[in-house]
Amino acid sequence: MLPQDSHVHSEWSWDALAGSMEETCRRAVEIGLPSVAFTEHADLTPWIVPPDAELPVQWHDLVTGDVLSPPPLDLDGFRTCLDECRGRFPELRILSGVELSEPHWHDLRARDLLACGAFERVLASVHSAPVADGDGFTEVGVRFEDQKPAEVLRGYLAETVRLIEEFDHFEVLAHIDFPVRRWPMDAKPFDPTDFEDEFRLVLRRLAASDRILEFNTRVPLDPLVLGWWRQEGGQGISFASDAHEPQALAREFATAVHLAEAAGFRPGRDVHGFWTAC
Numbered sequence: 396m397l398p399q400d401s402h403v404h405s406e407w408s409w410d411a412l413a414g415s416m417e418e419t420c421r422r423a424v425e426i427g428l429p430s431v432a433f434t435e436h437a438d439l440t441p442w443i444v445p446p447d448a449e450l451p452v453q454w455h456d457l458v459t460g461d462v463l464s465p466p467p468l469d470l471d472g473f474r475t476c477l478d479e480c481r482g483r484f485p486e487l488r489i490l491s492g493v494e495l496s497e498p499h500w501h502d503l504r505a506r507d508l509l510a511c512g513a514f515e516r517v518l519a520s521v522h523s524a525p526v527a528d529g530d531g532f533t534e535v536g537v538r539f540e541d542q543k544p545a546e547v548l549r550g551y552l553a554e555t556v557r558l559i560e561e562f563d564h565f566e567v568l569a570h571i572d573f574p575v576r577r578w579p580m581d582a583k584p585f586d587p588t589d590f591e592d593e594f595r596l597v598l599r600r601l602a603a604s605d606r607i608l609e610f611n612t613r614v615p616l617d618p619l620v621l622g623w624w625r626q627e628g629g630q631g632i633s634f635a636s637d638a639h640e641p642q643a644l645a646r647e648f649a650t651a652v653h654l655a656e657a658a659g660f661r662p663g664r665d666v667h668g669f670w671t672a673c
């Protein structure tokens with residue numbers, strides 16, 4: 396049986412224009428997924444719009460240098476939709492969740508949202524980096540325009556360590572290798588061994604704080620990193636498509652399951668829970 400998809404977006408995430416909770420649930424039942432966690436974006440950091448940005452339609456009037464402030468999660472709408480889907484798909488376990496972006500920079504707002512939301516799955520992630528002149532923030536991939544790829548990734552991993560050290564209220568670290576999604580084609584290809592020390596530091600801190608590492612399959616996590624997670628004392632993993640549309644649900648999970656087994660992880664006792672270290 397496939398594992399739970401622990402990181403999925405629906406129409407309740409501001410950037411998931413093709414998202415649909417109902418269609419995602421229908422697809423989950425179709426492919427035999429036992430459960431799905433809808434972890435909608437709480438993007439707390441405003442971004443400065445970069446040149447040539449491809450923005451969702453609601454932001455088309457923004458120009459380079461403007462500030463894009465992602466809207467807050469509509470908790471009432473999200474919960475109502477979740478309840479409807481639970482009624483419609485009783486065979487599927489549907490978890491309410493949230494993906495907090497840089498919660499350590501927005502401690503009060505993040506904790507307020509968690510208190511109101513009573514989420515069953517809380518992911519934390521880093522999506523942002525300071526702009527070149529240090530006056531504001533941008534999506535981390537934008538920094539490949541003006542910074543060496545290795546520096547972008549090292550900065551990202553250092554910020555991820557700060558997230559783990561400074562914010563306690565999350566369960567799963569999302570996409571540890573997020574900048575790799577935008578790795579420049581004309582640069583030396585990404586090789587995790589070039590960043591082993593930095594990855595291991597994040598993994599060590601994550602393991603020490605008793606949290607879960609996410610196996611994100613959008614750009615599948617390199618199995619080497621999974622092995623390092625095991626060696627650094629990591630006890631659990633989640634599987635995550637990070638889907639923003641129903642068709643992407645559980646993408647590459649069959650492969651991910653094999654890689655996770657090879658790295659020493661097995662399904663836990665609860666089919667709806669995390670995989671654990673053998």
Ligand SMILES: [Zn+2]
Nearest residue numbers: 494520569570
């Ligand atoms: Zn994310």
Ligand SMILES: [Zn+2]
Nearest residue numbers: 402404494637
């Ligand atoms: Zn996500």
